[in-house]
Amino acid sequence: MPFIVELIISLLIVIGGLFLLVGSFGMLKLRDLLPRLHAPTKASTVGVGGVLIASMLYFWVERGHFTIHELLITLFIFLTAPITANLIAKAYMLLNVDPHSDLPPSKQNEGWATFDPVGPEGYDPSEEYQEKEN
Amino acid sequence: MIEYALNFGFVCVSLALLMNLWRLTMGPTTADRILAVDTMAINAIALLVMYGIAKGTAMYFEGALLFAMFGFVSTVAYCKFILRGDIIE
Numbered sequence: 001m002p003f004i005v006e007l008i009i010s011l012l013i014v015i016g017g018l019f020l021l022v023g024s025f026g027m028l029k030l031r032d033l034l035p036r037l038h039a040p041t042k043a044s045t046v047g048v049g050g051v052l053i054a055s056m057l058y059f060w061v062e063r064g065h066f067t068i069h070e071l072l073i074t075l076f077i078f079l080t081a082p083i084t085a086n087l088i089a090k091a092y093m094l095l096n097v098d099p100h101s102d103l104p105p106s107k108q109n110e111g112w113a114t115f116d117p118v119g120p121e122g123y124d125p126s127e128e129y130q131e132k133e134n
Numbered sequence: 135m136i137e138y139a140l141n142f143g144f145v146c147v148s149l150a151l152l153m154n155l156w157r158l159t160m161g162p163t164t165a166d167r168i169l170a171v172d173t174m175a176i177n178a179i180a181l182l183v184m185y186g187i188a189k190g191t192a193m194y195f196e197g198a199l200l201f202a203m204f205g206f207v208s209t210v211a212y213c214k215f216i217l218r219g220d221i222i223e
Contacts, residue, residue: 010139013184017146020180024150027173028157033165040173043150043180051143051180055195058136058187069195073179073202080206084172087213092165094217114217 005061009054016050023047033092037085044081049074090114140188147181168212175205 019042026039052070060066097103099115106112151174158170179198186194211221 006135010135013136013139013143013187016180017143017184020150020177021146024153024173024177027169028153033163033169036166036169040169040176043173044176048176048180048183051183055183055187059192062190070183073183073195073199076199076202076206077176077179080202084206084209084213087210087217088165088169088172091168091213091216092163095165096163 001061005057009057012050012054012057016047016054019043019050020047033096034089037089041081041085044077048077136187140184143184144181147177147184150177151181164216168209168216171212172205172209175201175209179205 023040023043026042027036030036030039052074056068056070093114099112103112154170154174154177158167158174161167161170179201182194182198182201186192186198214221
């Protein structure tokens, strides 16, 4: 294996490992969930991307035929990362944010869609269940 | 040289997994725990791919792809369960 290829593969692995470490450290260090959501994106883009490109180059040089199936994982992570981040943020807001005091009004007849299970102000879901039982 | 880089990468990913485990056990809210599991899946993908390079086989690639898929599905299922009280309505 030529030296320059070996150097490139090693650099990609080292950069990927460092970014994975930084992403997890940020998730440990930041103060709240919504800032914490920001840190692991480094791990899922540059971290995993660097390691996967290193693997692609290594097997290209080692085996002699070029395959792009490592890019499938990168593509899949790039497609799914925004969806998971959005859903985690919505779950956090439903459990830990009070829509009546912490959020501006939605200026619609309905409230914010994330808080549909909470219901409008003064709404008590247990009354509805009692009506159904009667 | 690749061996040294791989050893460095293994150390980094192992430390990252330990940090995720800390956030998973100590996380103050449920959403923190979900985020920790999601990041753990990402780190496990990187660990599997690096292990495949170290062993010189492309066999671990399928494992990494499965981790990517099931990590996404489990995160979405857990969030959906919290949001709606049900996964498939």
